[in-house]
């Protein structure tokens with residue numbers, strides 16, 4: 001899949017103020033500093049699209065980007081174009097936020113995830129340098145509880161020895177087996193090396209292709 005255009009649209013304080021839900025929407029979320037902005041920029045091929053945060057935890061908004069990409073068979077010489085939303089959600093687990101702003105975050109995120117009708121998939125980012133963290137598993141358990149479809153992206157894989165990355169990924173998936181019968185799709189990425197870009201974009205293309213078929 002090729003990204004033809006990627007534009008910032010709007011930042012919304014709650015799901016009701018988000019753009020009209022007329023296109024499929026893929027949301028990205030994870031712990032503050034997990035590498036979300038870098039991943040979004042890497043996927044869209046634009047280093048300036050999402051801000052790589054100088055002050056993590058400060059951007060408490062639902063950020064919409066409009067994407068125009070190719071859809072369908074990757075080998076088509078004249079591929080059709082398809083529009084979708086990419087959403088940058090504020091991260092969790094930042095220690096220095098007040099209880100009231102954490103509550104606000106929780107309410108905003110829960111409402112968005114449960115009520116946004118065009119939400120197609122949530123990409124949950126996990127730092128591949130660390131062993132499984134309770135805060136990530138707890139967030140995933142909430143998604144499970146709310147029946148929100150998600151997949152996993154293990155970020156910053158260039159920063160650690162590949163054996164350790166593989167072990168962390170395996171340990172994380174093993175930890176999930178306690179609560180999940182089927183494991184989600186997962187990707188290992190590096191924004192620096194652009195690892196995982198093609199796989200994530202192909203996956204989004206597959207879903208978009210299916211949605212387009214159903215539309216017709």
Ligand code: GDP
Nearest residue numbers: 032033034035036037038052053156190191192
């Ligand atoms: P966010 O707070 O989740 O949006 O995280 P950022 O994208 O701002 O990244 C946090 C820090 O990690 C920044 O200093 C990035 O340059 C760095 N970073 C993000 N992704 C990668 C990666 O894949 N490899 C390396 N080496 N550094 C990364």
